[in-house]
Amino acid sequence: MRILIVGTGYVGLVTGACFAEMGHTVTCLDIDEEKISKLLNGVIPIYEPGLEEIVKRNISQKRLRFTTDYNLGVSSADVCFLALPTPSRDDGSCNIEYIETAARQIAKHMTGYKIIVNKSTVPVGTAARVAQCVREELKKREEEIPFDVVSNPEFLKEGAAVQDCLKPDRIIIGADNRAAAEVLREIYSAYIINHDKIILMDTLSAEMTKYAANAMLAARISFMNEIAEICKQVGANVNEVRKGIGSDTRIGYSFFYPGVGYGGSCFPKDIRALISTAQQTGLQPLMLQAIDDVNNRQKKLLSQTISRYFDERGGVNGRTIAVWGLSFKPDTDDMREAPSLTFVEDLLRQGARLRLFDPVSMPNAKKILPNSPQITWCQDEFDAASGADAIALLTEWKQFRLVDFKPIRTQMKGFAFFDGRNQYRPHDMKIKGFDYISIGVPDQIASTA
Numbered sequence: 550m551r552i553l554i555v556g557t558g559y560v561g562l563v564t565g566a567c568f569a570e571m572g573h574t575v576t577c578l579d580i581d582e583e584k585i586s587k588l589l590n591g592v593i594p595i596y597e598p599g600l601e602e603i604v605k606r607n608i609s610q611k612r613l614r615f616t617t618d619y620n621l622g623v624s625s626a627d628v629c630f631l632a633l634p635t636p637s638r639d640d641g642s643c644n645i646e647y648i649e650t651a652a653r654q655i656a657k658h659m660t661g662y663k664i665i666v667n668k669s670t671v672p673v674g675t676a677a678r679v680a681q682c683v684r685e686e687l688k689k690r691e692e693e694i695p696f697d698v699v700s701n702p703e704f705l706k707e708g709a710a711v712q713d714c715l716k717p718d719r720i721i722i723g724a725d726n727r728a729a730a731e732v733l734r735e736i737y738s739a740y741i742i743n744h745d746k747i748i749l750m751d752t753l754s755a756e757m758t759k760y761a762a763n764a765m766l767a768a769r770i771s772f773m774n775e776i777a778e779i780c781k782q783v784g785a786n787v788n789e790v791r792k793g794i795g796s797d798t799r800i801g802y803s804f805f806y807p808g809v810g811y812g813g814s815c816f817p818k819d820i821r822a823l824i825s826t827a828q829q830t831g832l833q834p835l836m837l838q839a840i841d842d843v844n845n846r847q848k849k850l851l852s853q854t855i856s857r858y859f860d861e862r863g864g865v866n867g868r869t870i871a872v873w874g875l876s877f878k879p880d881t882d883d884m885r886e887a888p889s890l891t892f893v894e895d896l897l898r899q900g901a902r903l904r905l906f907d908p909v910s911m912p913n914a915k916k917i918l919p920n921s922p923q924i925t926w927c928q929d930e931f932d933a934a935s936g937a938d939a940i941a942l943l944t945e946w947k948q949f950r951l952v953d954f955k956p957i958r959t960q961m962k963g964f965a966f967f968d969g970r971n972q973y974r975p976h977d978m979k980i981k982g983f984d985y986i987s988i989g990v991p992d993q994i995a996s997t998a
């Protein structure tokens with residue numbers, strides 16, 4: 550099948566490369582000339598494990614190519630996937646302008662039947678809006694060219710995107726036309742040889758499914774973060790509580806880890822968009838609002854904990870804090886809505902000096918964080934900890950798991966460790982000489998032991 554992917558970002562590039570890997574002929578299009586020029590020169594613009602290998606292989610086998618030219622892109626495909634940004638507007642609603650613009654561009658250049666497939670996360674009713682945009686453009690051209698719009702929301706997780714894409718749990722196809730749905734089934738046929746994972750439904754339900762799935766996952770995170778807060782107050786250990794409740798097969802362990810709040814390009818904006826959708830229908834989405842509120846509170850928890858700790862020890866102003874990890878989760882360089890951004894902002898405001906390190910996201914972080922004399926960008930976790938009064942773990946990269954704490958503790962000025970991801974055994978950390986403060990677990994204070 551000849552496929553066009555419009556929007557070559559995290560979703561578009563991974564999806565395009567995976568379709569090519571399955572034998573389709575894929576053109577990835579983007580308006581970002583720098584991004585396309587990098588790809589044409591074999592440079593992968595994002596960090597995603599396993600992606601570089603399949604992109605390079607499929608370029609060399611001539612199944613994957615890149616362009617900024619809509620004319621070339623649209624003429625080279627029968628099916629056009631939209632993998633475009635759907636950011637929040639100021640009021641929290643979803644901005645679908647990128648989708649509308651791309652739909653109009655496709656309509657301007659199409660000369661025969663096309664299926665336009667929406668992979669972006671979009672409000673319910675967007676498929677109909679895309680169809681309307683295409684019809685309007687065709688009318689301007691005084692052309693009557695047949696087309697269909699299908700909803701095929703994406704569920705990949707950054708950090709495991711290639712695996713998720715090649716081995717999806719399910720493939721949701723929302724189509725109001727059976728024949729278009731069958732074309733999508735054909736495109737995905739290589740993914741479902743052993744097990745039919747396709748779930749067919751109408752476009753409105755497909756669009757809603759994506760939001761409902763993200764809301765459920767975000768709800769589990771906010772729920773656990775709230776339980777962690779209660780644990781901390783009453784002296785219980787959330788790590789034990791998590792095992793106790795996760796062992797119930799009706800509940801399970803996934804997305805049930807307490808931490809510094811969820812971030813990234815999806816959950817925060819998608820929860821806000823679903824709240825907005827509900828409000829537009831006259832509903833008051835109490836639970837969705839609580840998910841968002843708890844998360845916003847959680848993003849501030851670690852910086853507040855640090856302030857309280859140092860308030861009893863002369864204040865946080867002028868203290869040096871090493872920050873381990875900046876991306877919103879491990880195995881990605883994505884900094885969009887990362888909890889580390891709120892954390893860094895809070896501590897800069899309080900006059901702390903920050904020594905930042907992340908294995909891959911520092912180039913992106915430098916573009917977003919202020920150019921402040923209070924910030925030092927470091928080579929690695931050891932460099933970050935050098936001379937620090939405290940370490941704060943924001944992202945649970947694997948390389949932080951088994952670090953040798955002995956030399957780290959020796960080269961630090963202070964001895965506090967604030968673990969925003971509950972990565973270490975509290976008592977061990979105390980024995981290693983740290984005041985160890987984590988999420989929802991009783992503090993382990995070595996300095997007064």
Ligand SMILES: NC(=O)c1ccc[n+]([C@@H]2O[C@H](COP(=O)([O-])OP(=O)(O)OC[C@H]3O[C@@H](n4cnc5c(N)ncnc54)[C@H](O)[C@@H]3O)[C@@H](O)[C@H]2O)c1
Pocket residue numbers: 555556557558559560561578579580581584632633634635647650651668669670671703704705706707814815
């Ligand atoms: N990132 C994820 O993990 C993830 C997972 C599932 C769903 N989604 C959804 O997928 C969509 C895309 O997300 P993303 O993270 O890949 O976004 P992204 O910002 O990484 O990529 C979007 C790309 O579209 C390009 N673009 C913008 N306007 C264009 C136009 N008119 N024509 C062609 N290209 C254009 C941008 O230059 C950019 O490269 C969003 O709706 C998102 O919510 C994302």
